[in-house]
Amino acid sequence: MPEQPPRLGTKILAVLTAGNREFAADLHFLYLERCNAVGGLRAGLWYWKQLIWFALLRPISPGNLHSGNKRKASSMDHLIQDISFSLRSLLRQKSFAVVVLLTLVLGIGMNTAIFSILYGALYRPLEYRSPEELIQVGRTRTEVANALLPVSIPMFLDMQSDLGSLAGFEAYTGSTALLGIGSDSKLAQGTRVTGGMFNLLGVPALLGRGLVPSDGDLGSEKVVVLSDEMWRSSFGSDPSIVGTVVNLSEEPHTVVGVMPAGFKTGNGLFWVPFQWTDEQKSTNRGSNFLRIHARVPDGSDLTRISEELDVKWRNLGARFQDSYDESGMAAMPLLDYKMRRSRGGLTMLGGAVGLVLLIACVNVINLLMVRNEARQKEITVRAALGASRARIVKQLLTESFVVSGVGGVLGVVTAAIALRAMLQMFGDQIPRADEIGLDSSVLLFSVALTLITGLLVGIVPAMRAGGGSDQLRSSRGATGRVSYLQRSLIVTEVALALMLVTGTGLLVKSFWVATSANLGLAANNILAANIFLPSAKYPDGEQRRSFFTELKERLEATPGIEGTAMTSMVPIRNFGFNVNRVEVDGEPDRFATFVEFRSVTPDYFDTMGIPVLQGRVFANPGEEDSRREIVINQELSDQLFPDGDAVGRRLARNGGLEIVGVVGNVKQYGPDRRQPPGWYQPTRTASNLMIRTAGSAGDFVANLRGIVASVDPDASVFRLATMDQIVSESLGPRRFQLILLTIFAGVALSLGTVGIYGVLSYSVERRTKEIGVRLALGALPSAVIRDVVVGGGVLVALGVVVGLGGSFAMQRFITGLLYGVEGVDLTVYAAVSAVLLTVSLLAAVQPARRAASVDPVQVLRDE
Amino acid sequence: MAGSTLGEFEHHVMLAVLRLGKRAYSVSIFSELETQLGRGIQLPAVYVALRRLEKRELVSSRLVVPDEDKGDARHPRRYVKLTDEGLHRLKKSRDGFLKLWDGVEARLDA
Numbered sequence: 001m002p003e004q005p006p007r008l009g010t011k012i013l014a015v016l017t018a019g020n021r022e023f024a025a026d027l028h029f030l031y032l033e034r035c036n037a038v039g040g041l042r043a044g045l046w047y048w049k050q051l052i053w054f055a056l057l058r059p060i061s062p063g064n065l066h067s068g069n070k071r072k073a074s075s076m077d078h079l080i081q082d083i084s085f086s087l088r089s090l091l092r093q094k095s096f097a098v099v100v101l102l103t104l105v106l107g108i109g110m111n112t113a114i115f116s117i118l119y120g121a122l123y124r125p126l127e128y129r130s131p132e133e134l135i136q137v138g139r140t141r142t143e144v145a146n147a148l149l150p151v152s153i154p155m156f157l158d159m160q161s162d163l164g165s166l167a168g169f170e171a172y173t174g175s176t177a178l179l180g181i182g183s184d185s186k187l188a189q190g191t192r193v194t195g196g197m198f199n200l201l202g203v204p205a206l207l208g209r210g211l212v213p214s215d216g217d218l219g220s221e222k223v224v225v226l227s228d229e230m231w232r233s234s235f236g237s238d239p240s241i242v243g244t245v246v247n248l249s250e251e252p253h254t255v256v257g258v259m260p261a262g263f264k265t266g267n268g269l270f271w272v273p274f275q276w277t278d279e280q281k282s283t284n285r286g287s288n289f290l291r292i293h294a295r296v297p298d299g300s301d302l303t304r305i306s307e308e309l310d311v312k313w314r315n316l317g318a319r320f321q322d323s324y325d326e327s328g329m330a331a332m333p334l335l336d337y338k339m340r341r342s343r344g345g346l347t348m349l350g351g352a353v354g355l356v357l358l359i360a361c362v363n364v365i366n367l368l369m370v371r372n373e374a375r376q377k378e379i380t381v382r383a384a385l386g387a388s389r390a391r392i393v394k395q396l397l398t399e400s401f402v403v404s405g406v407g408g409v410l411g412v413v414t415a416a417i418a419l420r421a422m423l424q425m426f427g428d429q430i431p432r433a434d435e436i437g438l439d440s441s442v443l444l445f446s447v448a449l450t451l452i453t454g455l456l457v458g459i460v461p462a463m464r465a466g467g468g469s470d471q472l473r474s475s476r477g478a479t480g481r482v483s484y485l486q487r488s489l490i491v492t493e494v495a496l497a498l499m500l501v502t503g504t505g506l507l508v509k510s511f512w513v514a515t516s517a518n519l520g521l522a523a524n525n526i527l528a529a530n531i532f533l534p535s536a537k538y539p540d541g542e543q544r545r546s547f548f549t550e551l552k553e554r555l556e557a558t559p560g561i562e563g564t565a566m567t568s569m570v571p572i573r574n575f576g577f578n579v580n581r582v583e584v585d586g587e588p589d590r591f592a593t594f595v596e597f598r599s600v601t602p603d604y605f606d607t608m609g610i611p612v613l614q615g616r617v618f619a620n621p622g623e624e625d626s627r628r629e630i631v632i633n634q635e636l637s638d639q640l641f642p643d644g645d646a647v648g649r650r651l652a653r654n655g656g657l658e659i660v661g662v663v664g665n666v667k668q669y670g671p672d673r674r675q676p677p678g679w680y681q682p683t684r685t686a687s688n689l690m691i692r693t694a695g696s697a698g699d700f701v702a703n704l705r706g707i708v709a710s711v712d713p714d715a716s717v718f719r720l721a722t723m724d725q726i727v728s729e730s731l732g733p734r735r736f737q738l739i740l741l742t743i744f745a746g747v748a749l750s751l752g753t754v755g756i757y758g759v760l761s762y763s764v765e766r767r768t769k770e771i772g773v774r775l776a777l778g779a780l781p782s783a784v785i786r787d788v789v790v791g792g793g794v795l796v797a798l799g800v801v802v803g804l805g806g807s808f809a810m811q812r813f814i815t816g817l818l819y820g821v822e823g824v825d826l827t828v829y830a831a832v833s834a835v836l837l838t839v840s841l842l843a844a845v846q847p848a849r850r851a852a853s854v855d856p857v858q859v860l861r862d863e
Numbered sequence: 864m865a866g867s868t869l870g871e872f873e874h875h876v877m878l879a880v881l882r883l884g885k886r887a888y889s890v891s892i893f894s895e896l897e898t899q900l901g902r903g904i905q906l907p908a909v910y911v912a913l914r915r916l917e918k919r920e921l922v923s924s925r926l927v928v929p930d931e932d933k934g935d936a937r938h939p940r941r942y943v944k945l946t947d948e949g950l951h952r953l954k955k956s957r958d959g960f961l962k963l964w965d966g967v968e969a970r971l972d973a
Binding site: 021022023025026027029030049050053054056057 | 889890893894905906907908910911938939940941
């Protein structure tokens with residue numbers, strides 16, 4: 001139960017009551033009473049309600065009348081007077097208030113929510129000691145821009161032995177292990193790190209200790225450090241966990257520590273140290289799998305550090321030319337590295353939501369101008385009674401600040417709700433989701449946003465209204481035309497909305513292209529499962545093979561199963577092994593770079609529906625000869641053998657690999673990614689089972705577990721998913737962006753419509769007399785309707801033209817996020833323009849009909 | 864001023880003051896009104912009503928500052944009581960109501 005009323009509330013109250021504590025004390029007392037009766041939340045709401053009433057009524061406690069210390073009206077009193085006047089006048093015009101507030105709440109709320117995600121992910125410092133000193137280091141290659149690629153063990157050690165101006169240099173890589181707890185076991189993702197990693201990151205352990213350099217010594221005790229998440233979920237937050245032994249892939253490891261929540265390296269839930277043998281330390285210089293974190297002294301010049309690393313790396317390369325791939329080395333801030341994939345998408349969302357706020361502001365400016373226009377008489381009277389222009393502008397500005405302030409407060413509440421919903425729905429698509437929340441930085445942003453909005457929407461209408469006070473004019477004398485400024489605002493609004501909707505349209509198209517992309521395999525009705533066999537029971541390949549042979553026989557005897565195969569890597573889910581460069585045997589000048597390879601059983605292509613384009617698939621593996629056979633994909637064939645004569649040729653690797661066939665390309669990295677050149681090599685067993693079913697693959701999940709258990713109850717099935725699910729998951733970030741953008745575009749479109757409707761109705765209202773006269777003189781109602789609709793249509797058309805220009809310019813910035821959309825996509829532009837024109841014309845219909853139904857007799861009588 | 868009519872809410876506040884006797888101050892009046900009227904009311908409205916009533920000399924008030932030396936941690940309270948004029952106005956209003964209600968109460972059930 002909260003003991004204290006809302007802090008912000010008490011502060012506001014202290015200002016409002018100006019030192020008179022009686023009311024505050026009373027309210028505090030009743031608040032506590034209510035907390036007990038109805039709970040803190042409702043009591044808090046009640047507290048705010050009383051505060052608002054206090055601001056509106058401004059009661060002075062009875063005794064003040066007799067105390068005799070009447071103060072002179074200060075500027076604070078003026079302000080409070082203005083604020084309470086604004087609130088009251090807002091309450092009087094309920095529909096105006098609702099429209100304006102809704103607009104601002106949407107604008108400020110959505111911006112606050114997106115900002116919290118943007119800030120939390122891209123800018124909040126990482127939770128390490130002096131995180132600004134941490135960098136990511138990696139190999140660079142000209143073919144892959146901005147990537148920091150992994151290095152091999154010997155190369156890493158050579159680099160580490162000469163730190164230069166670095167303050168630390170440590171390596172890590174992902175590591176999957178079967179975690180055994182009692183008789184239960186589950187597959188867990190962990191990180192393998194060099195012994196100095198924890199010192200480098202500098203985060204103290206929650207329990208026990210982190211890893212230390214001596215943990216990496218060969219032959220020392222096997223130890224593991226758990227993440228807070230794993231400690232909670234798998235060990236029930238056992239406080240005496242340190243010192244216990246857990247099984248990681250059937251090897252006992254002593255738990256030496258638990259790291260606090262929020263500590264992360266890689267994606268791991270636990271950390272184990274590398275323990276390299278002397279052989280590992282000196283061989284396989286070309287086997288790159290280590291990623292590197294490093295620390296630089298505060299204030300270092302990163303460009304210089306990168307250059308220094310690059311020189312050292314190239315020197316090493318010159319010493320070990322056989323395994324050197326002409327790569328360089330570079331560094332970037334760790335936070336930038338971690339966010340490199342999310343930055344573009346999140347920044348785009350930020351830009352989009354900013355556009356929504358701009359549109360909202362334009363709308364509110366318009367509404368305020370209309371309202372001030374209607375209040376011109378009141379303003380003129382006040383000026384005539386002696387109110388200075390400054391005083392009137394101040395009053396009107398206060399009104400816009402009050403409106404934006406209320407909008408801001410409600411916006412933050414909306415943002416909190418929206419943020420919670422977004423994190424719940426898309427938590428796994430948002431980087432650093434667990435660190436995102438409405439904290440002081442976000443609130444500061446909202447306050448700034450609210451103030452800017454208040455100024456933006458208030459200044460123009462206030463200046464105009466204040467300036468007009470010298471001309472005492474009646475509403476009769478109104479010119480009847482909507483001002484030039486208001487028309488420009490409509491054009492702006494339409495243009496902004498069009499840009500946003502176009503951006504969304506392009507992303508929708510891109511998503512559609514991605515989802516309907518030909519993956520190169522028949523994804524429907526394929527089930528992927530990872531099978532784990534305990535190594536105590538299956539110590540060598542022969543036993544594993546006999547298990548899989550039996551499993552395959554039983555599966556294929558099951559009705560509804562059309563085929564099975566095994567692979568080292570499931571497409572899209574697992575990336576293949578990469579080689580930097582592979583040459584055609586005997587032709588060193590003919591080579592391909594960044595080629596991936598996977599091991600599959602011969603029945604893989606048939607099961608997965610990958611077409612064999614030339615030659616054949618490999619023969620039954622196991623016989624000595626067939627191990628040298630490979631099948632390459634179309635992409636590699638096109639790169640190396642443009643004449644289509646791949647079959648029968650050899651690749652210079654492992655003593656020569658003979659190409660026996662060419663198969664179709666598969667989008668191994670996801671439907672929205674380029675397909676890499678690659679080859680398949682034969683294997684007899686692999687840990688991933690792919691099953692093709694006749695019916696829906698999802699229905700077969702329970703069945704599969706049963707069949708595996710029937711072959712051996714000790715075998716475990718993990719990561720069971722249909723290929724369709726895997727494809728859909730890989731599009732998750734795109735879907736997340738798309739859903740949010742669609743919401744933004746929808747809001748922008750609605751706001752635009754409201755804006756057009758508002759201005760047109762207002763214009764009709766002001767022109768009632770003119771329209772009445774025209775009708776009396778014999779004009780047809782249809783002509784009046786046409787007049788109004790055309791009037792609106794011209795504005796919208798202008799907006800569309802401006803917006804299209806803006807969209808062309810904008811497309812350049814989001815090209816990186818678009819897949820399959822190139823150049824100027826006329827369909828999207830045309831469709832969006834048509835939607836906007838239609839919606840706008842619909843907004844004009846009602847005002848137009850009202851204009852046509854003006855009764856000329858009534859108008860003339862009024863005259 | 865003293866001659867102008869009593870608003871309904873002011874009337875309610877005065878009755879609450881009467882009912883509470885020596886215990887009548889802002890918070891107790893507020894609670895009494897909420898309990899007896901069975902609806903939510905606003906504390907600032909009670910303050911406004913009390914201020915108006917005091918201005919019209921229908922109630923009078925007395926500030927009691929707790930003696931912190933004696934361990935009284937309560938906040939300062941302004942106790943209110945009806946003035947003779949206030950009591951007179953209430954009585955007059957009640958007489959008026961009773962006369963008007965005389966003989967028509969049965970119709971409420973009809």
